[in-house]
Amino acid sequence: MMEKLFDEYRGLSDKKIRPHEPKSEQFLKAFKELLDKKNNWTFLLPLKLTLEACTHCGTCAEACPVYIGSEREKIYSPVYRADILRRIYKKHFTFSGKIFGRLIGAKEINEQDVNALAEAAYRCTICRRCVLACPFGLDNGLVMREARKILAELNIVPDELKEEGVENQIMYGSAPKIPYEALMNILDFVKSEIEENRKNINVEVPVDKVGAKYLIINNAGDYLSFLDTIRGIVEIMNYVNEDWTFNSSRTGVFDNVNYGLFYSDKDMVRVIKAHLETFKKLKPEYVVIGECGHAYDVLGHLMKDLIPPEERPFKVIHIVELYDKLLREGKLKLDKNKNTKPVTFHDSCKIGRCGGIYEEPRRVITASCKDFREMYPNRELNYCCGGGGGFALMSKYNFLDFRMKTYGKLKVQQVKDTGSSTLITICANCKRQFLDMVSYYNLNINVSGLSEIVANALVY
Amino acid sequence: MYEYSLFIIGIMMPYLTLIVFGVALIYNFFKWMFLPRPVMWAIFPAKENIVSIFLTIAKRIFSLPGPMKFDKLIFTLAWMFHIGLIVSLSLHAKYILLPHLPFEYEMGSIAGLLAAIGSFGFIIRRYYDKRAESYFADYFALILLIVTLLLGTYIRILKLIDPTQLWSWVQGILSLSPTLPPTNTLFLIHLFFAQIYMMYLPFKTLIHPIAIFYGQKVILDKRHLVEE
Numbered sequence: 154m155m156e157k158l159f160d161e162y163r164g165l166s167d168k169k170i171r172p173h174e175p176k177s178e179q180f181l182k183a184f185k186e187l188l189d190k191k192n193n194w195t196f197l198l199p200l201k202l203t204l205e206a207c208t209h210c211g212t213c214a215e216a217c218p219v220y221i222g223s224e225r226e227k228i229y230s231p232v233y234r235a236d237i238l239r240r241i242y243k244k245h246f247t248f249s250g251k252i253f254g255r256l257i258g259a260k261e262i263n264e265q266d267v268n269a270l271a272e273a274a275y276r277c278t279i280c281r282r283c284v285l286a287c288p289f290g291l292d293n294g295l296v297m298r299e300a301r302k303i304l305a306e307l308n309i310v311p312d313e314l315k316e317e318g319v320e321n322q323i324m325y326g327s328a329p330k331i332p333y334e335a336l337m338n339i340l341d342f343v344k345s346e347i348e349e350n351r352k353n354i355n356v357e358v359p360v361d362k363v364g365a366k367y368l369i370i371n372n373a374g375d376y377l378s379f380l381d382t383i384r385g386i387v388e389i390m391n392y393v394n395e396d397w398t399f400n401s402s403r404t405g406v407f408d409n410v411n412y413g414l415f416y417s418d419k420d421m422v423r424v425i426k427a428h429l430e431t432f433k434k435l436k437p438e439y440v441v442i443g444e445c446g447h448a449y450d451v452l453g454h455l456m457k458d459l460i461p462p463e464e465r466p467f468k469v470i471h472i473v474e475l476y477d478k479l480l481r482e483g484k485l486k487l488d489k490n491k492n493t494k495p496v497t498f499h500d501s502c503k504i505g506r507c508g509g510i511y512e513e514p515r516r517v518i519t520a521s522c523k524d525f526r527e528m529y530p531n532r533e534l535n536y537c538c539g540g541g542g543g544f545a546l547m548s549k550y551n552f553l554d555f556r557m558k559t560y561g562k563l564k565v566q567q568v569k570d571t572g573s574s575t576l577i578t579i580c581a582n583c584k585r586q587f588l589d590m591v592s593y594y595n596l597n598i599n600v601s602g603l604s605e606i607v608a609n610a611l612v613y
Numbered sequence: 614m615y616e617y618s619l620f621i622i623g624i625m626m627p628y629l630t631l632i633v634f635g636v637a638l639i640y641n642f643f644k645w646m647f648l649p650r651p652v653m654w655a656i657f658p659a660k661e662n663i664v665s666i667f668l669t670i671a672k673r674i675f676s677l678p679g680p681m682k683f684d685k686l687i688f689t690l691a692w693m694f695h696i697g698l699i700v701s702l703s704l705h706a707k708y709i710l711l712p713h714l715p716f717e718y719e720m721g722s723i724a725g726l727l728a729a730i731g732s733f734g735f736i737i738r739r740y741y742d743k744r745a746e747s748y749f750a751d752y753f754a755l756i757l758l759i760v761t762l763l764l765g766t767y768i769r770i771l772k773l774i775d776p777t778q779l780w781s782w783v784q785g786i787l788s789l790s791p792t793l794p795p796t797n798t799l800f801l802i803h804l805f806f807a808q809i810y811m812m813y814l815p816f817k818t819l820i821h822p823i824a825i826f827y828g829q830k831v832i833l834d835k836r837h838l839v840e841e
Contacts, residue, residue, distance in 0.1 A: 190649055198650040198827060206824040209751060211744030215683040220744075232745040249816065258748035284656050286683040288691070289821050290673070290828025295654065458652040509657035533658060534682075 155550065159272035160228055162555040164547055165311055170271045176307055177262045181245055183306035184238075187299060188246060195418050195459075200299045203291040204242045207232060209258075213293055216286035218536040219276060222563035229559065231283040231293035234273045237266055238300050271309050274300040278544055278560065279415070280502040280537030298542075301416040310416050313546040318412035319420045323427050326402030327373035328410055333402050336360075339376050340399070343384050347391075351613065356391050362398035364436050369399055369472065370428075371443030372581035373408035375602075379584055382444055385604025386472065392611050393484045398435070405431030409448035410581075414455070415543040425456055432467060440469045444602045446503035446541070446580035453508060471504060473579050476607055477513040480520055486612040487520045495524040496606070497573035499587070500535040501580035514579060514603060521610040526571040538564050538578075540586025548589070556586065557593045565594050575599040577606055615796075622805050623794030627786050630808040637815030645827040673825055690734040697728025701765065709787065712780030718769050725766030732759045754817055757810050764803035773797050 155163050158172060186192040188201065214220045214230035223229045236258070243250030243259035250259030260266070277297040284292050304310065322328045331339075340358045347356045359365065369390070375382050390397045400407045406427045413421030432440055442449045453469045479485040498518055504510045511532045518525050530536070539560025544552075564587075568576055576598055578584055587600040660666045672678060680688035701724045707714055714720075736755050739747040768774055778795045785792040794804065 194649075195652040196650075196654065198645065198648045199654070201648060202645065202824055202827055206821055206828075208821065209739075209745040209747055210687055211742050212680050212684045212687055214744040216679075225743075227743050230744040236746060253750070256748065257750040258746065281656060286679040287828070288673070288677050288679050289824035290656075291824060292654075292828070455652055455654065506656055507654065509655075509659055511658065533656070 159269040159276070160555075162272075162276075162552060163550040164272060164275040164552040164555070165309065166550070169311070170268060170309055172264075172268045175264060176267050177264055179307055180267050180303060181241075181262060183303045184241070185246070186306070187303055188242075193299075193418075196295055196299060199292050199295055203235070203293060203296050204239050205247075206289060207235070207239065207291055207293070209236070210288070212288065213283035213286045213291075216282045217277075218280065218282065218539070218563050219278075219559045221536075222539075222559040222561070228273075229276060231277065231297075234277055235293040235296040237270045237273055238296055238303075241266065270300055271304055273297075274304060275311065275542070275544075275547070276555070278502070278537045278539060278541035280541050281506055282502070282534070282537065285506075285533060298415070302418065305417045305420075311543065311547055313549075314412040314415055314543045315420070318410070318543075318546070319424055322406060322408050322410065322412075322424060326406050327408035328412070329373050329377055329408075331373055331376055331402075336376060336401050336407070339380070339383075340387075343380065343387050347384060347388050351388070354391065354613075356387065358387055359398040361400050361404045361435065363434070365396050365398040366438045367395060367397040367441050367475065368432065368435050368437035368439070368467075369397060369441045369443055370407060370409040370448075371399070372410055372445035372448065374410075374581045374585065375443060378588075379444075379581065379602055381605040382602035383604075385602065385606070385608035386443065388608040388611065389476070389479075389485070389604060392608075392613075393479050395479075395484075397441075398437070400431065400435060404434050407431070409442050409445050409452070411448055411451040412543055412546075414447050414451050421451065421455075422459060425451065425460065428452065429460065429464060432465075437467055439475075440467050441475050442469065442471050444472060444579045444581055444584075444604065446501040446508070446582060449510075450503040450507045471508070471510055471513075471579070473504075473510060473514045473517060473603060476517045476603070480517060485520075485607070487607065487610040488612045489519070489521055489523045489610060491610045492522040492606055493524065494575055495526055495571070495573040496522045496575040496577055496601075497526045497528050497568060497571040498531075499528065499538060499568075499576060499578040499583055500532055501578060501583045502535075502537050502541050504580060505535060506533050514577075517603060517607060518577060521607050524573075526573050528567050528571050536560070536563055536567060538583045538586045538590075540580075540582040540589075545582035545585040545589075553589065553593070557590065561586070561590045561593065565590055565596065568598060569596075573598070575601050575606075577601050577603050579603050616793075618801065619793050619796065622801050622808070623782065624786075624791045626805070626808045627791075630811050633812040634815060637812075641815055642823055645823060648827075670825060674822070686734075686738060690731045690738065692731075693727050694731025694735065695728075697724045697726070697731060697762075700724035701728060701762070708776075708780050708783040713776045717776065718772055721769040722766050725762050725769060729759050729762040729766065732762065750817065754810075754813065757806060757813070761803060761806040761810055764799055764806070768797070768800055768803060774800055 155167055209232055211232055213232055217231050220229045227233055240258055240260035241262045244261055249257055274297050277294055279294045279298045281294040283294055318328045321330050344356045344358050411421055411424040413424050449471045539556045544556055584600055591598055677688055677691055704721045732755050774795050782792055782794045
């Protein structure tokens with residue numbers, strides 16, 4: 154039984170947090186560096202602005218899925234979580250905080266606060282729904298992300314993200330360490346299955362093809378847990394007869410994820426650079442991000458500000474944008490009568506709110522399914538599923554209970570209200586969270602990617 | 614003693630207030646302007662042109678879409694407070710140009726009352742709200758404001774000050790030939806608190822309108838707009 158540091162749950166082990174080891178000084182040193190222009194080359198302005206300009210009005214709480222899902226527990230409101238860091242900031246890094254102290258909410262750092270923050274930073278999926286509520290556009294979700302950066306300097310990062318995530322990915326080409334032979338076997342199996350189901354068609358699964366128009370890079374988890382999605386992609390790409398390829402560990406990184414986004418700028422850029430090395434070898438015209446949300450956020454958006462244009466001579470699109478394009482060009486012929494059961498769609502935070510993709514999946518789904526039902530709220534106001542920020546990978550200790558009893562509870566109700574039997578999402582982390590929800594709450598709902606739904610609707 | 618107070622509150626403090634307020638405001642604005650933002654982590658949907666970006670920012674400032682969607686109480690209080698304050702301040706600022714306006718007392722009284730009720734609502738909400746901690750500084754700003762607003766409203770309702778007298782005093786301050794302000798004690802207390810608040814404002818509350826320009830940006834991106 155691990156001791157309570159922030160709430161009744163634990164996402165990180167005692168070995169990782171080291172609750173009885175003094176860390177305050179190291180924390181302040183890392184915090185100081187975070188506030189320096191040279192060290193914080195990503196989000197210094199929105200971080201400082203949110204730390205200084207928040208009035209604690211609490212409006213953001215009503216936008217936060219974990220706060221609502223927890224029956225409105227104060228400790229889960231975005232402003233409460235961010236205040237743990239904000240109070241330390243005021244005391245140690247502002248003139249007024251040094252003079253007026255507690256009168257303005259400044260507080261001397263102590264070991265309990267550092268330990269509490271180590272867990273609190275992992276009670277927010279950084280879905281950034283709270284930004285929409287703030288009258289001033291402040292970003293308490295970003296504050297939690299930056300807190301994770303400080304903690305990472307103290308080596309407080311969940312193993313699922315760092316050791317089993319980023320490090321595996323860079324070393325082996327994918328976070329789940331899929332060997333080349335295993336990947337080839339999986340793809341052979343996919344090929345033979347499609348050929349068996351769709352008689353009279355010859356299926357090609359190009360891998361590591363140099364100069365292809367579309368390089369489709371998937372979340373490696375899909376090869377292991379969501380093979381229907383991979384099968385869907387292969388079938389669709391064969392159907393449209395485009396010049397495309399997957400890649401493997403032989404050309405570098407073949408896993409599109411970038412868990413660095415969730416805890417460290419340095420690791421985020423390490424992964425981006427590993428991706429760039431791979432793309433340089435394969436020379437595609439388009440890098441197509443398979444069904445993954447945060448990978449699209451990093452490669453589709455953040456990379457534009459981090460890497461000069463000459464080092465990324467390709468376009469980045471999400472696979473749903475490709476389907477939408479092919480559909481509008483008339484290359485994808487779909488029959489919605491092949492998918493008659495009611496379906497709903499979950500807008501993943503990193504694809505919608507942080508990525509701008511709202512209408513593309515809706516156009517593709519309404520062309521593929523007879524009975525599409527929106528969940529409410531949707532688009533930029535949609536609730537996070539609870540798998541974001543790295544949470545879908547974190548189930549140790551009692552963290553699964555946290556995911557299910559807060560975010561999960563809210564999301565289950567939202568999905569149930571649609572009356573749909575299938576839930577479509579285009580992000581692997583969301584899929585994993587939904588699968589956990591189905592099993593935790595014993596739901597009779599089919600969780601699906603979009604690719605398999607589209608493939609099923611193809612008109613031959 | 615009374616004359617000293619008149620001199621300090623009515624002649625010295627206005628210049629001090631203008632300097633502190635102006636310098637702090639400019640400092641705050643430029644402090645954020647020069648802070649680097651190398652990476653934009655935008656919130657979508659994006660806008661397709663500059664005009665719609667300006668319209669969105671204007672909407673954020675005037676119609677408070679976030680609070681309207683997520684917290685109707687703070688939305689209502691914020692509207693009462695801001696409308697009341699804007700009308701009140703405009704009726705003060707008019708002394709730069711003219712001494713009197715029709716229905717000035719009536720408009721000023723209603724606006725002052727509206728702003729005071731809004732501020733009082735903020736305090737009550739803070740006290741009972743379980744979503745966020747409030748600190749002394751949060752209450753201090755609101756209490757100072759309520760006292761100032763209520764005194765100003767009382768002065769207007771009872772018409773305790775002649776607008777022409779006030780106009781002469783403001784003109785004197787602006788032309789750098791200051792004269793003593795009206796000698797009503799309530800007015801002097803109102804003036805004192807108002808000036809304290811104005812000097813405090815740029816360090817606390819006035820960061821917020823600035824934050825709208827530097828917070829999460831409304832971005833220009835045509836990529837995901839619906840193609841009809």
